[in-house]
Amino acid sequence: MESDSTLSIGELAERAGVSVKTVRFYSDRGLLPESARSAGGHRRYAPEALDRLRLIRSLRALDLPVSEVGRVLERDDALEDVVAGHLRALGSRLAALRWRESALRLLQDCTAEERAERLGLIGAVSVPPGTDAMARFWRRWLFPARLPAPLVSRIVELAVPQPPDDPSPAQVLAFARLHAFVSASCPPGDVRWLAAHRPDAGPRPAVLYEGLDEAYGLAAPEVRAGRPPGDGEALDCFVGAHARSFGAHDSPDFRRRLNGLLSVEPRIDRYWELVGEVRGPSQPTPGAAHTWLRAALDAQVAGTAA
Template structure:
């Protein structure tokens, strides 16, 4: 054999960047065996051994374990098969890292304590099936297993919150709030009352009694205030709400005083619970759905504005 085609273990070390000790370990384990030995007993390696060692280094840097690499080098597995499997595994690792990043950002934004961070991470790491089971328990606990509220159940299930594999910090915060909300018995009772009416499409008595024209004016005025960013509890909301109170008082032949104002709030609250509206907003956020201002319910804003002076 032409000794010029053979490399000493020191030469392999220089060419690959691996230490002599590491190469000796791979040699002793049979992954890259020496081709022959010199008259003095030193290991010598041919070009094939050098190429095997270079491939081994590349695969190790890509995160493959030694047992898998050995099967590739022995041609028991193709590089393509191993690469595909490791690419899939890296997808999982990337999703986990993104999830951790989002949790940390959400924790930094909210100033969470260690217990909250732990709970946040555990809840977001639930599998898709486990998250669906959480919502299924909420639906069954809220509406029961009968067909009495079939329309309401269908409405809630059609918008099941589904946290993506790489959620944003905002989606994580929304999912945390949802997870807490759906386990609250008071909220379940409020959802049961409100969703049944919404699903059945039943209108409010105040809507039918006020008439279509006044209700249309109400929706347009409140929607315009919402789109302009008017806080319902601010002074900017006062002209809008005062105008509507006088319009409704005239329609119902009532005095536009605090008592009438509170009566209006109670009437609109029958079908639009602010906490239930909050649930739907959270669902939109978790699912990554676009929130279109024109489609937002106007009654929560109206109720807040009406309730502003409830202690007056």
């Protein structure tokens, strides 16, 4: 005799607001165990199966796959991990959609020539975009200096812009151009290499890079505020980093010699221009800080000479 407390598959489906086919699907995959079978071989379910079925429906409504639903049902602590994993995956998909939307807007209202160029640039960038090519660019550039690994990581962190979460069409274009820049077999002919990032800038490059990191940090608020280049702690830190790298003392004579050296050193202004377009004006780049400090040194040396 069948227990009055159990539910048939039809009763369970009706109470849960789903089809019999749905109940059978979850049962066959082990998510909804039967409590017994009737004399005629029909499935019977305990009353608590209704709550379990409702939980399954809620999890599936969040687009969790059946395998993940099974994990949550088996372990009380699995839900947090499953939710975190799907939030990461959803964030990646949303970033890809936002990138595609801005890329499509970029292709609107432009000439045929511009559209062809932009399609080529955008097509070379993964979706969502990554920064591996830029990181490799800097690691190759820094390799001859044999810098400590933590310092290399810090430089790469400062030099490589992360794709904006919600990019404008202009930021998509700047990022794509930056990707093309670092992916080229050699820098374009109009590019000048940035002296502050040369691995051979002084006999002690690690000392220089560490000092420049601090100097750029001190100069960033001045650049952000649009203040004219001038004397101060940032400039002293900038000069001091070079002095320590060369094993010299900071002096008016050293500043004159350093100014002369830096004035003829090549630069990569285009790289930093594109990084600035990707990041926006609220985040001054190391290149912008370097330019500000160079101008401050040049002005100071010129004033001393006068």
